[in-house]
Amino acid sequence: MAGVCVLSTVVGGVRVAVPDFEEGLPQRFPLGRPSDFKMNTLTWLQDRDLFVIRNEDGMGAFSCRCTHLGCMVRRTADGFVCPCHGAEYGPLGEVISGPARRPLPWYRLWLERDGRLWVDLDETLDDAGPTPVVLPQGDEA
Amino acid sequence: MSDRELEHQHRLLRISLLVAVCALLCVLVLIVIRTQQAPWRVLQERFLALNPADAEGSDALGIRQYYTCAREVDRCPTCHLGIDRSDLADESVPLPFRAHGPGLGRHLPDRVGCSACHGGSGRALDPLVAHGRPDQDARDPLMCQPHIQASCARCHVPGARAGQEYLEQGAWLYLGLGCMLCHPLHEGGRGGLDFGPDLTMIGRKDTDYLRDSLIEPTKNFPGSTMPSFRLALKKEPVATESLLIYLESLVLDRYPGCGTRERTRSLVSRPCATCHAGEEGDASGRLKHRCPYLLKKSDELRCANCHATGIPPAGRGGGYCPLLKQHREACSACHDSRG
Amino acid sequence: MSTLRANAATLPANLKRGMRPGVRPEDDTLTHRMRRNFFFHLHPVRVATRTLEPKATLGLGVITLTLFVVLALSGVLLMIYYIPTPGEAYTSTQDIEYAVTFGAFLRALHRWAGHAMVLTAFLHLLRVSFTGAYFGRELNWTIGLGLFLLTLGLAFTGYLLPWDQLAFWAVSVSSNMLDYIPWVGGFLKRILLGGREVGQAALIRFYMLHVAFLPGLMLGLIVLHIWRVRKDGGLACDPEAPENASSVPARPHLLLREAVLVLVLLTLLCLTATFVTAPLGGAPDIHNPSNPEKTPWYFLWIQEMVSYSAPVGGFVFPGVLLAGLFLLPLLEREQEGVGRWFGRPGNPAVLGVSLVMGLAFFVLLEWAFMHQGVVSWLASRPPLSRDLFNPATGMLVLSVIVFAVTGILTRSTRAAFHAAIVVLLVAVIGFTLVAWCRGPMWAFFWPWEEWTLVR
Numbered sequence: 023m024a025g026v027c028v029l030s031t032v033v034g035g036v037r038v039a040v041p042d043f044e045e046g047l048p049q050r051f052p053l054g055r056p057s058d059f060k061m062n063t064l065t066w067l068q069d070r071d072l073f074v075i076r077n078e079d080g081m082g083a084f085s086c087r088c089t090h091l092g093c094m095v096r097r098t099a100d101g102f103v104c105p106c107h108g109a110e111y112g113p114l115g116e117v118i119s120g121p122a123r124r125p126l127p128w129y130r131l132w133l134e135r136d137g138r139l140w141v142d143l144d145e146t147l148d149d150a151g152p153t154p155v156v157l158p159q160g161d162e163a
Numbered sequence: 164m165s166d167r168e169l170e171h172q173h174r175l176l177r178i179s180l181l182v183a184v185c186a187l188l189c190v191l192v193l194i195v196i197r198t199q200q201a202p203w204r205v206l207q208e209r210f211l212a213l214n215p216a217d218a219e220g221s222d223a224l225g226i227r228q229y230y231t232c233a234r235e236v237d238r239c240p241t242c243h244l245g246i247d248r249s250d251l252a253d254e255s256v257p258l259p260f261r262a263h264g265p266g267l268g269r270h271l272p273d274r275v276g277c278s279a280c281h282g283g284s285g286r287a288l289d290p291l292v293a294h295g296r297p298d299q300d301a302r303d304p305l306m307c308q309p310h311i312q313a314s315c316a317r318c319h320v321p322g323a324r325a326g327q328e329y330l331e332q333g334a335w336l337y338l339g340l341g342c343m344l345c346h347p348l349h350e351g352g353r354g355g356l357d358f359g360p361d362l363t364m365i366g367r368k369d370t371d372y373l374r375d376s377l378i379e380p381t382k383n384f385p386g387s388t389m390p391s392f393r394l395a396l397k398k399e400p401v402a403t404e405s406l407l408i409y410l411e412s413l414v415l416d417r418y419p420g421c422g423t424r425e426r427t428r429s430l431v432s433r434p435c436a437t438c439h440a441g442e443e444g445d446a447s448g449r450l451k452h453r454c455p456y457l458l459k460k461s462d463e464l465r466c467a468n469c470h471a472t473g474i475p476p477a478g479r480g481g482g483y484c485p486l487l488k489q490h491r492e493a494c495s496a497c498h499d500s501r502g
Numbered sequence: 503m504s505t506l507r508a509n510a511a512t513l514p515a516n517l518k519r520g521m522r523p524g525v526r527p528e529d530d531t532l533t534h535r536m537r538r539n540f541f542f543h544l545h546p547v548r549v550a551t552r553t554l555e556p557k558a559t560l561g562l563g564v565i566t567l568t569l570f571v572v573l574a575l576s577g578v579l580l581m582i583y584y585i586p587t588p589g590e591a592y593t594s595t596q597d598i599e600y601a602v603t604f605g606a607f608l609r610a611l612h613r614w615a616g617h618a619m620v621l622t623a624f625l626h627l628l629r630v631s632f633t634g635a636y637f638g639r640e641l642n643w644t645i646g647l648g649l650f651l652l653t654l655g656l657a658f659t660g661y662l663l664p665w666d667q668l669a670f671w672a673v674s675v676s677s678n679m680l681d682y683i684p685w686v687g688g689f690l691k692r693i694l695l696g697g698r699e700v701g702q703a704a705l706i707r708f709y710m711l712h713v714a715f716l717p718g719l720m721l722g723l724i725v726l727h728i729w730r731v732r733k734d735g736g737l738a739c740d741p742e743a744p745e746n747a748s749s750v751p752a753r754p755h756l757l758l759r760e761a762v763l764v765l766v767l768l769t770l771l772c773l774t775a776t777f778v779t780a781p782l783g784g785a786p787d788i789h790n791p792s793n794p795e796k797t798p799w800y801f802l803w804i805q806e807m808v809s810y811s812a813p814v815g816g817f818v819f820p821g822v823l824l825a826g827l828f829l830l831p832l833l834e835r836e837q838e839g840v841g842r843w844f845g846r847p848g849n850p851a852v853l854g855v856s857l858v859m860g861l862a863f864f865v866l867l868e869w870a871f872m873h874q875g876v877v878s879w880l881a882s883r884p885p886l887s888r889d890l891f892n893p894a895t896g897m898l899v900l901s902v903i904v905f906a907v908t909g910i911l912t913r914s915t916r917a918a919f920h921a922a923i924v925v926l927l928v929a930v931i932g933f934t935l936v937a938w939c940r941g942p943m944w945a946f947f948w949p950w951e952e953w954t955l956v957r
Contacts, residue, residue: 036693039707044697068361068789090812092678093791106675106795107809107944119881121809121888169551169750176758183765190772194607197776226601236593238601286596293600296784364790 052138075152082152083131083141084115089124114150125150203288206242210260231276233418237285239277247272280314281306304370316412333409340395366411373407532751546736548749549756553737561763562626568764569619576612586709588702591665592785599782610775616657620800623653631923634916635738636831637840642730643831645723652720659712661798670786674700676797679808682816739841794942803930806937809944810892819894834915845916852912856904856921860928863900867893872946897929
């Protein structure tokens with residue numbers, strides 16, 4: 023009986039401790055219109071820690087947090103570098119050297135019916151690199 | 164250990180115990196003395212010595228503070244005891260007890276506080292910390308003129324009122340020298356080719372470092388492609404200071420709710436005269452921006468200079484104008500995506 | 503009525519007797535005097551004379567316990583003014599520092615006592631290890647390990663509470679290190695932070711842990727720990743060794759020494775708190791980490807190792823240490839020399855040799871790892887090479903080698919374990935010092951060099 027009491031207290035306590043909701047910003051949110059992002063540019067959205075890239079291959083969004091310990095990476099001439107422990111990434115977030123083991127994660131980016139680009143930080147893509155995003159008629163960079 | 168050694172040690176220990184107790188008591192007394200010697204207490208004693216009428220039966224006045232409209236606490240009047248006392252305005256009253264200079268206008272200290280304009284750390288009572296920045300040992304440059312004008316940007320659009328000449332000139336220089344061509348301002352404005360760092364927080368850096376970055380950038384960044392602005396800034400007097408003041412203003416939090424007329428929140432709540440303004444706010448039927456810059460330079464500017472890609476849509480702030488970051492949702496009050 | 507009057511008349515005598523139950527005038531022996539007082543009865547009636555010497559235990563247990571009491575009392579006072587929400591944590595800390603009477607002193611006292619407690623708990627652990635005092639006391643040793651981890655947990659949770667730039671980023675980095683624990687790491691991090699990042703949920707959870715849950719656990723374990731020391735027969739010693747033959751009454755001899763120690767400690771602590779203020783940085787900027795971003799000093803060694811290789815630094819090395827410490831009294835059961843520093847008379851020399859080897863190897867590994875040629879070679883190979891060839895793995899391997907060699911040469915498990923501990927100690931302290939020196943971009947700067955961004 024004592025065991026049952028202790029076990030239920032511990033298990034119940036741990037379940038209470040697991041967060042059911044999160045304060046703060048939503049994981050799915052709009053980024054703006056495709057025309058906000060010029061062709062062949064990399065835009066840094068500082069308030070959501072994201073890079074948005076647009077080139078001939080399409081558009082993509084990837085994280086600017088180093089996969090080692092979460093510092094913001096900085097842009098260099100040929101990619102990114104993390105100021106905390108010197109992890110180096112290529113221009114599409116692939117690991118070049120340093121203590122990071124995973125590349126910068128890319129998130130699903132799509133065009134909603136309202137004409138805005140939306141991103142979902144809970145859905146990481148398997149492949150890095152910009153993908154074509156269907157543009158509505160008459161919208162150009 | 165023999166019994167004799169034990170006895171000997173025992174005697175020593177009893178003496179040590181006595182000494183230790185005395186030492187601890189001394190330290191505790193020292194703590195109390197140091198507390199009593201806090202700078203603000205010393206100043207208050209001096210003030211009461213000069214103005215015995217203020218004693219009112221107590222030996223000290225205690226901590227005095229303002230609770231400002233921005234919900235911040237400023238303890239400046241603890242030392243600056245005469246700041247809101249018109250009878251202490253005379254030159255002969257020693258600092259820091261003298262009243263505030265004239266010209267506060269509607270910036271009453273008990274409503275606005277002190278640190279909203281003068282910077283520093285309002286909650287602190289240690290002079291070094293109170294007049295400085297917590298992350299730096301130096302005095303906060305916003306303390307005095309002309310750098311205090313940077314604080315005006317917290318509530319006012321730069322240049323909208325008198326007394327902001329440096330800030331206004333700095334804002335104009337920022338636009339005119341083309342800083343946004345290379346430096347983004349990600350906080351709200353966007354744009355630029357992103358060669359250089361985001362300048363939103365650059366105003367926190369040491370002013371000498373900032374001056375060097377403008378006049379001789381390679382001193383701070385060897386191999387940098389940033390051009391030197393020495394000649395451009397030399398053209399007008401105090402141009403560098405003005406630009407620094409503007410950069411410092413970008414760092415500061417905005418207080419939109421402080422009852423200023425140029426609210427920096429959504430224009431949706433503003434009357435139509437905000438944009439369709441003739442003289443004295445009369446409706447004029449024509450679209451006329453209230454932004455002081457656009458008003459002043461309207462013959463030189465063309466809409467396409469800022470609205471290059473069409474009227475910017477809601478949500479992202481638009482174009483290259485760093486001041487538009489304060490009108491974040493405002494454009495959509497009048498402009499939709501088709502202009 | 504007359505009964506009442508009679509009772510009232512004898513009130514003083516009854517008061518004296520009632521507040522001191524069980525005391526009879528004829529019970530004036532030492533034993534009785536020790537037993538009837540709660541604090542005195544925590545001590546045995548008699549103690550071995552040997553234990554009165556400072557070098558026996560260096561008083562570290564007493565010091566650690568005193569620090570805990572100081573922390574509890576100063577913490578309770580700080581709780582009067584501290585408000586655990588992101589909007590007010592920093593401002594309430596500023597209020598304590600600047601406006602509350604004795605506030606700055608209390609904050610400094612609390613902070614320095616906290617750092618000191620981590621250090622003395624660690625030294626106490628080392629003392630018990632090197633005197634072999636864990637012999638036959640597996641349960642108490644485990645309780646002690648638990649106490650040490652609780653101390654680290656308390657220090658860590660407290661570190662976030664001022665909510666300044668330093669606190670915010672140090673805790674962000676440290677909690678990101680949890681991700682490297684396999685299987686449970688992500689779950690632990692989520693439960694600790696109440697979300698993905700350090701924010702309001704994290705602050706209130708850390709506060710709850712710091713003021714309620716962890717101190718409660720700690721108090722319970724402290725009580726158990728001290729009780730077990732008594733039950734296990736007092737300070738560990740080899741009953742057959744000659745120096746443990748004589749004993750003296752604990753009161754006054756032991757108590758007097760403890761009293762002096764506690765008073766001296768308190769005096770030094772108060773002096774430090776008066777003249778060295780607890781730092782308080784700027785308000786946190788959640789978009790701009792400082793460069794470099796460092797954990798509190800007691801985790802610097804982990805951060806350094808994680809910068810070489812995340813799984814080794816975050817999981818393997820600390821895991822091996824923890825497992826090794828846990829298993830120590832189970833695998834090492836030599837009775838000879840228990841209670842004596844380093845055990846057998848020949849051991850200090852052996853340990854000296856391991857110390858020198860450890861230092862030499864450490865310097866060599868660090869120098870090699872910072873050498874440009876090695877860095878380029880590692881960059882050209884898959885990440886597993888970096889996990890295998892780095893100073894942390896190197897020192898781990900060295901400690902195993904030293905353990906084996908010492909064990910074979912001296913035929914003593916105690917010497918073997920002590921030698922391995924010495925090597926690992928060199929590693930931990932070495933990594934802490936190297937990480938201490940590191941500057942922006944985690945580049946290494948000697949202490950006299952100025953930090954620059956371009957290296």
